[in-house]
Amino acid sequence: xxxxxxxxxxxxxxxxxxxxxxxxxxxxxxxxxxxxxxxxxxxxxxxxxxxxxxxxxxxxxxxxxxxxxxxxxxxxxxxxxxxxxxxxxxxxxxxxxxxxxxxxxxxxxxxxxxxxxxxxxxxxxxxxxxxxxxxxxxxxxxxxxxxxxxxxxxxxxxxxxxxxxxxxxxxxxxxxxxxxxxxxxxxxxxxxxxxxxxxxxxxxxxxxxxxxxxxxxxx
Numbered sequence: 001x002x003x004x005x006x007x008x009x010x011x012x013x014x015x016x017x018x019x020x021x022x023x024x025x026x027x028x029x030x031x032x033x034x035x036x037x038x039x040x041x042x043x044x045x046x047x048x049x050x051x052x053x054x055x056x057x058x059x060x061x062x063x064x065x066x067x068x069x070x071x072x073x074x075x076x077x078x079x080x081x082x083x084x085x086x087x088x089x090x091x092x093x094x095x096x097x098x099x100x101x102x103x104x105x106x107x108x109x110x111x112x113x114x115x116x117x118x119x120x121x122x123x124x125x126x127x128x129x130x131x132x133x134x135x136x137x138x139x140x141x142x143x144x145x146x147x148x149x150x151x152x153x154x155x156x157x158x159x160x161x162x163x164x165x166x167x168x169x170x171x172x173x174x175x176x177x178x179x180x181x182x183x184x185x186x187x188x189x190x191x192x193x194x195x196x197x198x199x200x201x202x203x204x205x206x207x208x209x210x211x212x213x214x215x216x217x218x219x
Contacts, residue, residue: 001148003034009146017117017139026117027051028061031147033108040109042150044085046078047113047157047192049129050120057119062112069104077198077207079106081153084212092205092212111147113140115157115165129157133164140165141186151191153211158194161185166192180214193218 001009010030018026027050031037051062066075076098083106084090096102116132133140144152144165154161158181162168166185173181173194182193195211196202 003038006034029112029114031111032063032067036108044151045111045149047154047161050114050116053119055119069100074198079103082106089216092208137165154194156197176214176218178214178217
Protein backbone atom coordinates (compact mmCIF):
# COMPACT_ATOMS: atom_id res chain seq x y z
CA UNK A 1 0.00 0.00 0.00
CA UNK A 2 1.47 3.37 -1.00
CA UNK A 3 0.99 6.56 0.99
CA UNK A 4 -2.00 7.78 -1.03
CA UNK A 5 -3.77 4.45 -0.59
CA UNK A 6 -2.95 4.47 3.11
CA UNK A 7 -4.42 7.95 3.60
CA UNK A 8 -7.55 7.01 1.65
CA UNK A 9 -7.97 3.87 3.75
CA UNK A 10 -7.62 5.90 6.95
CA UNK A 11 -10.21 8.46 5.81
CA UNK A 12 -12.70 5.74 4.91
CA UNK A 13 -12.14 3.90 8.18
CA UNK A 14 -12.47 7.03 10.31
CA UNK A 15 -15.75 7.98 8.62
CA UNK A 16 -17.19 4.58 9.43
CA UNK A 17 -15.77 4.77 12.97
CA UNK A 18 -17.57 8.04 13.63
CA UNK A 19 -20.82 6.48 12.46
CA UNK A 20 -20.13 3.46 14.68
CA UNK A 21 -19.69 5.76 17.70
CA UNK A 22 -22.96 7.54 17.07
CA UNK A 23 -21.81 11.07 17.82
CA UNK A 24 -19.21 10.39 20.51
CA UNK A 25 -16.08 12.52 20.24
CA UNK A 26 -13.44 11.03 17.99
CA UNK A 27 -9.76 11.99 17.89
CA UNK A 28 -7.97 10.79 14.77
CA UNK A 29 -4.61 9.09 15.15
CA UNK A 30 -2.61 6.97 12.70
CA UNK A 31 0.47 7.60 10.57
CA UNK A 32 1.92 11.05 11.20
CA UNK A 33 3.50 11.42 7.73
CA UNK A 34 2.32 8.61 5.45
CA UNK A 35 4.88 9.25 2.64
CA UNK A 36 7.69 8.82 5.19
CA UNK A 37 6.04 6.04 7.15
CA UNK A 38 5.58 3.71 4.16
CA UNK A 39 9.31 3.92 3.37
CA UNK A 40 10.53 3.32 6.93
CA UNK A 41 11.73 -0.08 8.08
CA UNK A 42 10.84 -1.59 10.35
CA UNK A 43 7.30 -0.22 10.25
CA UNK A 44 6.43 0.55 13.86
CA UNK A 45 2.94 1.07 15.25
CA UNK A 46 2.69 2.27 18.84
CA UNK A 47 -0.46 1.07 20.60
CA UNK A 48 -1.39 3.73 23.12
CA UNK A 49 -4.35 4.45 25.37
CA UNK A 50 -6.06 7.72 24.44
CA UNK A 51 -5.41 11.43 23.95
CA UNK A 52 -5.11 13.57 27.06
CA UNK A 53 -7.45 16.47 26.40
CA UNK A 54 -10.52 18.33 27.60
CA UNK A 55 -13.51 16.15 26.68
CA UNK A 56 -15.58 19.31 26.19
CA UNK A 57 -13.14 20.86 23.76
CA UNK A 58 -13.01 20.62 19.98
CA UNK A 59 -11.99 17.41 18.25
CA UNK A 60 -8.52 17.34 16.73
CA UNK A 61 -6.20 15.00 14.85
CA UNK A 62 -3.06 13.69 16.48
CA UNK A 63 -0.91 14.24 13.39
CA UNK A 64 -1.90 17.91 13.22
CA UNK A 65 -1.41 18.72 16.90
CA UNK A 66 1.52 16.47 17.82
CA UNK A 67 3.15 15.70 14.49
CA UNK A 68 5.08 18.96 14.23
CA UNK A 69 7.03 18.02 17.34
CA UNK A 70 5.88 20.83 19.64
CA UNK A 71 5.01 18.59 22.59
CA UNK A 72 7.68 16.88 24.67
CA UNK A 73 5.65 14.93 27.24
CA UNK A 74 5.13 11.38 26.00
CA UNK A 75 6.55 12.22 22.59
CA UNK A 76 10.20 12.59 23.59
CA UNK A 77 10.40 8.90 24.46
CA UNK A 78 8.40 7.84 21.40
CA UNK A 79 10.97 9.75 19.34
CA UNK A 80 13.91 8.21 21.23
CA UNK A 81 12.52 4.70 20.81
CA UNK A 82 11.95 5.29 17.11
CA UNK A 83 15.47 6.57 16.58
CA UNK A 84 16.91 3.57 18.36
CA UNK A 85 14.79 0.92 16.66
CA UNK A 86 15.11 2.15 13.06
CA UNK A 87 18.86 2.46 13.56
CA UNK A 88 19.34 -1.15 14.59
CA UNK A 89 19.31 -0.75 18.36
CA UNK A 90 21.26 2.46 18.86
CA UNK A 91 22.46 2.82 22.45
CA UNK A 92 21.00 5.44 24.77
CA UNK A 93 24.30 7.34 24.94
CA UNK A 94 24.23 7.97 21.19
CA UNK A 95 20.70 9.37 21.02
CA UNK A 96 20.41 13.09 20.31
CA UNK A 97 18.64 15.20 22.91
CA UNK A 98 15.07 15.74 21.74
CA UNK A 99 13.88 19.08 20.42
CA UNK A 100 10.91 19.91 18.20
CA UNK A 101 12.81 19.14 15.00
CA UNK A 102 14.01 15.78 16.29
CA UNK A 103 10.53 14.82 17.49
CA UNK A 104 8.93 15.76 14.17
CA UNK A 105 11.51 13.77 12.19
CA UNK A 106 11.05 10.68 14.32
CA UNK A 107 7.25 10.84 14.54
CA UNK A 108 7.09 11.07 10.75
CA UNK A 109 8.38 7.49 10.64
CA UNK A 110 5.72 5.84 12.83
CA UNK A 111 2.02 5.41 13.42
CA UNK A 112 0.05 5.61 16.65
CA UNK A 113 -3.18 3.71 17.32
CA UNK A 114 -5.11 4.68 20.43
CA UNK A 115 -7.29 1.90 21.83
CA UNK A 116 -9.78 4.53 22.99
CA UNK A 117 -10.52 7.16 20.36
CA UNK A 118 -12.21 9.48 22.85
CA UNK A 119 -10.74 11.98 25.30
CA UNK A 120 -8.90 10.88 28.40
CA UNK A 121 -6.91 12.35 31.24
CA UNK A 122 -3.38 11.95 32.53
CA UNK A 123 -4.47 8.72 34.22
CA UNK A 124 -6.44 6.31 32.04
CA UNK A 125 -9.25 4.17 33.37
CA UNK A 126 -8.45 0.49 32.63
CA UNK A 127 -12.14 -0.46 32.53
CA UNK A 128 -12.79 2.18 29.87
CA UNK A 129 -9.88 0.93 27.79
CA UNK A 130 -11.06 -2.68 27.98
CA UNK A 131 -14.64 -1.74 27.18
CA UNK A 132 -13.80 0.47 24.20
CA UNK A 133 -11.19 -1.92 22.81
CA UNK A 134 -13.72 -4.75 22.90
CA UNK A 135 -16.42 -2.57 21.37
CA UNK A 136 -14.13 -1.32 18.58
CA UNK A 137 -12.04 -4.45 18.11
CA UNK A 138 -12.91 -5.02 14.44
CA UNK A 139 -12.16 -1.41 13.57
CA UNK A 140 -8.91 -1.46 15.56
CA UNK A 141 -7.79 -4.61 13.76
CA UNK A 142 -8.65 -2.99 10.43
CA UNK A 143 -6.71 0.13 11.31
CA UNK A 144 -3.63 -1.81 12.36
CA UNK A 145 -3.80 -3.85 9.14
CA UNK A 146 -3.75 -0.65 7.07
CA UNK A 147 -0.22 0.06 8.30
CA UNK A 148 1.15 -3.43 7.52
CA UNK A 149 3.36 -3.19 10.61
CA UNK A 150 6.54 -5.11 11.30
CA UNK A 151 6.29 -4.34 15.01
CA UNK A 152 3.53 -3.42 17.46
CA UNK A 153 4.68 -1.66 20.61
CA UNK A 154 2.20 -1.76 23.47
CA UNK A 155 2.84 1.26 25.69
CA UNK A 156 1.14 -0.11 28.77
CA UNK A 157 -1.55 -1.54 26.46
CA UNK A 158 -0.16 -4.85 25.23
CA UNK A 159 -2.23 -7.10 27.50
CA UNK A 160 -5.47 -5.34 26.55
CA UNK A 161 -4.54 -5.30 22.86
CA UNK A 162 -3.66 -8.99 22.81
CA UNK A 163 -6.90 -10.08 24.42
CA UNK A 164 -9.50 -7.50 23.45
CA UNK A 165 -8.31 -6.56 19.96
CA UNK A 166 -6.76 -9.78 18.70
CA UNK A 167 -8.98 -12.17 20.65
CA UNK A 168 -5.88 -13.93 21.95
CA UNK A 169 -6.27 -15.06 25.52
CA UNK A 170 -3.26 -17.34 25.27
CA UNK A 171 -1.11 -18.06 28.23
CA UNK A 172 2.58 -17.37 28.39
CA UNK A 173 4.38 -14.46 26.87
CA UNK A 174 7.84 -15.02 25.47
CA UNK A 175 10.50 -13.15 27.39
CA UNK A 176 13.81 -11.75 26.21
CA UNK A 177 16.87 -11.93 28.44
CA UNK A 178 16.35 -8.24 29.19
CA UNK A 179 12.90 -8.97 30.62
CA UNK A 180 10.96 -7.55 27.66
CA UNK A 181 7.80 -9.59 27.06
CA UNK A 182 6.45 -10.28 23.59
CA UNK A 183 4.10 -12.51 21.63
CA UNK A 184 2.82 -12.95 18.09
CA UNK A 185 -0.67 -11.73 17.21
CA UNK A 186 -2.87 -11.62 14.14
CA UNK A 187 -2.57 -13.30 10.77
CA UNK A 188 -0.04 -12.89 9.33
CA UNK A 189 1.66 -12.92 12.71
CA UNK A 190 3.07 -9.63 14.00
CA UNK A 191 5.35 -9.26 17.05
CA UNK A 192 3.62 -7.40 19.88
CA UNK A 193 5.91 -6.23 22.67
CA UNK A 194 4.93 -4.95 26.07
CA UNK A 195 6.83 -1.95 27.37
CA UNK A 196 6.38 1.01 29.67
CA UNK A 197 4.20 4.00 29.02
CA UNK A 198 6.51 6.73 27.64
CA UNK A 199 5.92 8.82 30.77
CA UNK A 200 6.66 6.01 33.21
CA UNK A 201 8.18 7.27 36.45
CA UNK A 202 11.58 5.81 35.70
CA UNK A 203 14.77 7.22 34.26
CA UNK A 204 14.82 7.84 30.54
CA UNK A 205 17.64 5.34 30.13
CA UNK A 206 15.67 2.56 31.82
CA UNK A 207 12.52 3.21 29.78
CA UNK A 208 14.51 3.43 26.55
CA UNK A 209 16.65 0.36 27.10
CA UNK A 210 13.76 -1.80 28.25
CA UNK A 211 12.37 -1.60 24.72
CA UNK A 212 15.34 -0.99 22.43
CA UNK A 213 17.88 -3.24 24.14
CA UNK A 214 15.09 -5.73 24.81
CA UNK A 215 14.32 -6.01 21.11
CA UNK A 216 18.00 -6.67 20.40
CA UNK A 217 18.12 -9.46 22.96
CA UNK A 218 14.88 -10.92 21.63
CA UNK A 219 16.46 -11.19 18.20
